Amino acid sequence: MVDTDAFIDEATAEIADEIGDKNAIIALSGGVDSSVAAALAYRAIGDQLTPVYVDTGLMRKGETEGIRETFAFMDSLRIVDAKDRFLDALSGVTDPEEKRHVIGEGFIREFEREAKEADADYLVQGTIYPDRIESEGNIKSHHNVGGLPEVIDFEGIVEPVRDLYKDEVREVARALDLEEVVSERMPFPGPGLAVRIIGEVTEEKLDVAREACHVVEEEVEEHDPWQAFAAVIGKATGVKGDNRVHGWVVSVRSVESRDGMTARAQDLPWETLQRIQSRITGENDDVARVVYDVTHKPPATIEYE
Amino acid sequence: MTRIVVVDNHGQFTHLEHRALRDAGVDTDIVDNTTPPEDLDVDGLVLSGGPDMDRIGRCAEYLEMDVPVLGICLGMQIMATQLDGAVDAGDYGGYADVTVRIVDADDPVVGSLAPETRVWASHADEVVELPTGFTHTATSDVCDIEAMSDADRDLYGVQWHPEVAHTEEGEELFANFIERCR
Numbered sequence: 343m344v345d346t347d348a349f350i351d352e353a354t355a356e357i358a359d360e361i362g363d364k365n366a367i368i369a370l371s372g373g374v375d376s377s378v379a380a381a382l383a384y385r386a387i388g389d390q391l392t393p394v395y396v397d398t399g400l401m402r403k404g405e406t407e408g409i410r411e412t413f414a415f416m417d418s419l420r421i422v423d424a425k426d427r428f429l430d431a432l433s434g435v436t437d438p439e440e441k442r443h444v445i446g447e448g449f450i451r452e453f454e455r456e457a458k459e460a461d462a463d464y465l466v467q468g469t470i471y472p473d474r475i476e477s478e479g480n481i482k483s484h485h486n487v488g489g490l491p492e493v494i495d496f497e498g499i500v501e502p503v504r505d506l507y508k509d510e511v512r513e514v515a516r517a518l519d520l521e522e523v524v525s526e527r528m529p530f531p532g533p534g535l536a537v538r539i540i541g542e543v544t545e546e547k548l549d550v551a552r553e554a555c556h557v558v559e560e561e562v563e564e565h566d567p568w569q570a571f572a573a574v575i576g577k578a579t580g581v582k583g584d585n586r587v588h589g590w591v592v593s594v595r596s597v598e599s600r601d602g603m604t605a606r607a608q609d610l611p612w613e614t615l616q617r618i619q620s621r622i623t624g625e626n627d628d629v630a631r632v633v634y635d636v637t638h639k640p641p642a643t644i645e646y647e
Numbered sequence: 648m649t650r651i652v653v654v655d656n657h658g659q660f661t662h663l664e665h666r667a668l669r670d671a672g673v674d675t676d677i678v679d680n681t682t683p684p685e686d687l688d689v690d691g692l693v694l695s696g697g698p699d700m701d702r703i704g705r706c707a708e709y710l711e712m713d714v715p716v717l718g719i720c721l722g723m724q725i726m727a728t729q730l731d732g733a734v735d736a737g738d739y740g741g742y743a744d745v746t747v748r749i750v751d752a753d754d755p756v757v758g759s760l761a762p763e764t765r766v767w768a769s770h771a772d773e774v775v776e777l778p779t780g781f782t783h784t785a786t787s788d789v790c791d792i793e794a795m796s797d798a799d800r801d802l803y804g805v806q807w808h809p810e811v812a813h814t815e816e817g818e819e820l821f822a823n824f825i826e827r828c829r
Contacts, residue, residue: 472662507666600812603663604767606743638743640769 344510346517350382353502357386360464360500367462369453369490370395370419372409373530375468375503377523378515380416382502383466389418392460396452398445399425400534400548403556412522420460424452432536432543438647441543445533454493465490469501470511472601508601528559528569529602537647538573547574547590550626554592557621562596567608570596572622572632573646580623580630589630592622597644605639649690649829650674654682654709656697656721663810664693664719667821673828680704684712691715691828694722696769696808700734715801715827717756720770723795723804730778730802732795741768741789745807749794751784756803756823757794758784765815766807773806801827 361383368380370393380393393416397406406421413419431444457465491499503511515524535551536543554572562570573593580587594615597605619632635642651673653664661677668675678687681704692709696719703721707729710716718726724734745768749761757764774792777783785794785805794805803824809817 601663603660604743604808604811604813606813641740641742 344506344513346514349506349514350385350517353382354386357383357466357500357502360498361387361390363390364463364497365390365392365461366464366466366500367392367394367453367457367460368466368468369449370409370413371530371532372405372412372523372527373468374508374511374515374520374523374527375470377412377468377520378511378518379466379468379502380413381515381518381520383500384416389416391416391466392418392420392456392462394420394422394453394456394460396422396424396449398428398448398534400428400445400536400543402530402535402559403552405530408522408527412520420456422452422456424448427452429543429545434542436541438537441536441647442533445536449532450490450493453490457490457494462494463497464500465494465496465498466500466502468511469504470506470508471504472507472603474504528567528571531645537645538571540573540575540646546628550574550590550592550629553626554594554622554629557625558594558596558618561614561618561621562608562610565596565608565610565614567596568599568602568605569644570594570608575633575646578630582623582627582630587628587630589628590626592629592632593635593646594618594622594632595635595644597639599639599644602644605644607636607638610634648674649825650688651691651693651825651828652676652678652687652689653693653695654678654680654704654706654722656680656695656703656706656725657699658696658719658721660719660808660810661695663808664695667810667817668693668825671818671821671825673825680706684708687712689714691717691824693824694718694725696720696722700724700728710802715824716803717824718802718804719810720768720806720808723806724772724774726802726804727774727776727778727795730781732774732778732781733776734772735775736771737773737790739789740771741773741787741806743767743769743813745787745789745793747785747787747793747807749785751782751796754782754784754794754796755798755827756784756796756820757805759819759823760785760816766809766817767811767813768807770806774804803827 752761
């Protein structure tokens, strides 16, 4: 395991040395990797760092407010409201890969503008060791701003946690007093709720996914999953009161994992599952049924798209 | 220091094999599977898993280097096909939880896990014929040849993934293999 205090000192010195008196930008997602990278860079260069958080409208309930609070100590934090631009761009898009592409392009456009405004010479990224291996193997590209260096000619890219594994980054986060990033926020994918909606992303489906994810996170908290959420996977028939409903099917997922590479579907108590079902169907008029996903990874992935 | 490198066959768990070795305290690295054998100054090799038998680079040559080799998933299937065994599509894909029964408790790499070990797997194909000189060392309900060994040449194959967190006793398997490399 990593010696956190020594790591923090070394990483801070390295960043300060590399960036000097220039300006840098970091895309802050609220996830543990970018949060740690941002906190280290902020220690190193203070307000020469502009952390940028883009609210895509695909965020979880309370996410943007949480970010604002957690990172209030960074005076240079920029929060960009880009909801309308993202939803417009996603309109009519149903293919999962196309969705990711549209969102990735959207991020690049937002950060291109912000980087120019901040007059940034350096890009700081929260790339971790497995990201590098997976990117080299072309399994998937990891960063929302992965294409940013192609549109902006940065002097350099700084990746302070590039040699760490996820659980080690979490240790460093704790040592940096970012406890709430580690304990109160589960892993959340870059494309946000868009990958928890099968088919086109609409405001209606986003509302269902956001509320349902919130219910799941609350109800499973005592079972301490590695990740838990709900996805809107289709439509089916139900009956509410004496009326037929053709409403959304919400799939609930709660998994145990060390590193996200493999995962076990949690053996949740029936009462917990029933409470989740009751709240999601009761609080959302247009949800017709709730199912629980019992598939491990492999063969399934953790997220749906 | 004992040096064991991981040959990357483009598997999603390659970096976890690296981590298992690093955490066990050996000197390790991940190398491309096109690295010339003469550039590998090592005491042992791990052949990673991967998606495709057509992208195994120079793995066949690494089996001739006279150092212990641990083939994981596709890495084991490479051993079988490059020597004189055979691989075919299994009847039943092995995914996630599998209970493996050790059939050779004297095997240096999997023997100490006897009688049973719970593992995490992810494969459609499997070894259906052992190469000459190999012993069948483990089996399960979803895959007959879960592991094989040629202890004389120090070549070992396991169909499951000892490097992932959900495999019980994965660290012990790596420790056993590292002993063969010292």
